Structures are given as C-alpha cells and as structure tokens.
Amino acid sequence: MGTRAANNRSSVFQSTTDGRWYGFVTMGTKPDGSADRRKRSGRTQAEVTRKVRELERLRDENAKVAAGRSPRLSEWLEDWLKASALRVRPSSLYGYTTDVRAHISPAIGKHRVSDLEPEHVEYLYTVLLAKGLNVGTVHHVRRTLNKALNDAVRRQRIPRNPVTLAHTPRYDAPEIDPLTVAEARTLVAAAHDEPNGVAFMLAISLGLRRGEVLGLSWADIDLERGQLRVRQQLERRRWRHGCDDPERCDEKPAKCPERRDGGLVLAEPKTRQSRRTLPLPPQLVEALLQHRLAQRKARIYAGSEWHEQGLVFTTVTGRPIDPRDHSVHWVQFLERAGVRPARLHDARHTAATLLLVQGVDQRVVMDMLGWTSPTMTARYQHVVPGLVEEANRRMSELLWDDASASQPDITL
Structure with a gap:
C-alpha cells in the first residue's frame, strides 16, 4: 500500500475502505488561487500509477487538462457564451445564443467535447437542413460552432477542431443586385422632396x-469643409431581464x-475600418443645409414635444x-419614385458599383465603404461590365493610339 506524498508531489495509495487504488497529482493552481489537485482511481496500483504518470507528463509539458470528465458540448457552449458576453457586441451575442440553444445543443449537445468528431458536425448540418433551414443559416451556425471550438483548442481542452475537418454544405452567396445609374439618378432627384430623403x-x-446614416449627428458633419465623419451607428438591441429572478418573471424580457439594455442605442461601429471620414460632394452639402433648415422648423413646430439628441435624421419629435x-x-419611397423594388442595403451596393465603374482604385473603395477585406470588392467584378469595357478602352489607347500609329518607331 502506497503512502501520501509531501506537498506538490504526486501520491498513490490504496483505500482501506473499498480496497481501490487512488492517485493524486498537483497540476498547478486554480483561477481562484487554490491548489489544482486531480484524482485518478483504478483497481490496481499499476493502473493508477500509469494514469498518474500521464497527468504528470501533461503537467510538465504545460498542457492544460480540465478537471474531471470533459464537459458535454452544451455545457461548454453555455460557458463560452458567458465569456463571449465580455468581448462581443450584443447583436453578435444574440446570434451566437440563438445558434447554440436553438440548433447546436439540441442536435449534438450531449456529446463530450473531447469525443466530438467531424461526423458529428456533419450530422448537425443534416439535421438543420432537414428542419428546412436554408444553407446560409447553416453556415451561420457553422461559424458559431467553429468559433467556440477554436477557443477550446486555444485553451488546450481539445487537440483539434472537428469543424475544420467536416464537409460543409455548399453555399453560394446571394447575387448582388445594385441599382442602375438611371435608377440611382432618379432616386437622388426624388429624394429632395422626401422627408429625411438626404x-x-x-x-x-x-x-x-x-x-x-441614422447614427449621424450634426457634430459629425462639417458643412464648411465638406466632410462627414462616421464614428457611431444606431442599432436596436434586444431587452434583457432586469429583475432578480428572470426564471420566475411572468413576462418576456x-x-x-x-x-434593461434594450431599445435604440448609439454604439461604436463594429470595426476600426468603419470609423472613417468622407468628403461630401457640393450637392450633398447643399441638400444637408436644406435638411438642417427643415429640421429647425420641425423643432419649432414640435415645441416642448421635441427631444433634442443632436441627430441629423429624426422623427417629427x-x-x-x-x-x-x-x-x-x-x-x-421606391414605389413613389417608380423604381423597381430593392433592399435598402442595395443602395450601398450601388455606391460600390458606381465607384468601381468609374475606375476608382479598389483600396480607395475599401476605405470609403469601411470594408475590412479586399475580397469584398471581388464580389462586384461580375456586376460591373463597365470595368472590363474601360480596361479594353485603355489597352486600345495604349497599343493602338492614332498618334503613335501615324509615326511608327521602326528599327531595322
């Protein structure tokens, strides 16, 4: 029968109560500063000694091993959501939470994290598609699970991420359908007579x-210099319970x-690239001047009902x-202007397309739109045939310029 070891040393001994062998290994300290002692048990001394030596090896290699059994995936994901709340935007956290609780955990949440295989991930995709979810939603779920398990790898809870090894359903991004130049000109002209049309x-x-746009304040616009600064955005956040016991509250959040924490909120842009300063064309400066005058009249008309927040675009109060x-x-607005139906986000696509058609450098387009990746501009190449035509025109001028052709430079 073994004996207990001194502090910070491993020990192997046989219990006088049940006759089984037990081993204890000091792995380090827990987050709260207390000693992290791990227990292993077995029927024989050799079995427990082998388990103890494996723990010692992992400790000496500085590899982290979670105490006890590996948690179930659903448990790991709930802990991951709590940690994510410290570093991601509320809208992102809501998306993660929906993916975890509505899709991932019900399908494969009972598996131990250490036992997850690519086949389990592929089974998740099959279940979601069978439920009628579109491929875009499945890819969103995949990104959430991938992020969570990447964190598990970084924290050395698992050796590799099974999501990266699983086959993913093919997904073709929706086609970009920007407005035509004629449609854009029609809308810009009609916007002059539209409330908040600017x-x-x-x-x-x-x-x-x-x-x-909705988060712009007058402090962000310099009409004299013709500049606009993007430094915040308006977003709607979902409400959270503020009561002491949300589970017993009879109401939804x-x-x-x-x-608390819900409603319309002014927040920082999502990325550093989104914070940018843009020049204003003279026509926009004039339109903003007229808009500011109209807003001042609305403030007078609203009287005590007006809630001043310094925003450029507001309700009548x-x-x-x-x-x-x-x-x-x-x-x-599109219907009144006689323009085909389109999403509001298509107006942003239109701006990108028109910039590229005019031959504006892709790096400049990225800066103006606040994009983080050059791959964004690549998505527009197939919808701007003008780019190809312009490239051909420039090549023709370079190789077959009339002036050069009249005086050929021929060396014998």
Missing part, C-alpha cells in the same frame, strides 16, 4: 450603412417591468428613427 442620398452616393421604420420608408 439619408437615402448618403446611402446611394457614399455607401453608408443604415445604422451609420421586452415586457419585464425592470427591463426629434427622436431617433427606428431602423426598421427607415427600411419601410425606403420601400415606399
């Missing part, structure tokens, strides 16, 4: 996102009497415009 002008001409209402306004 917001649509900014989307078409500068490619601002919906939240960026949005109806909770002490709800100065409050922020709900992004969903702005999208509905866009659809109605």
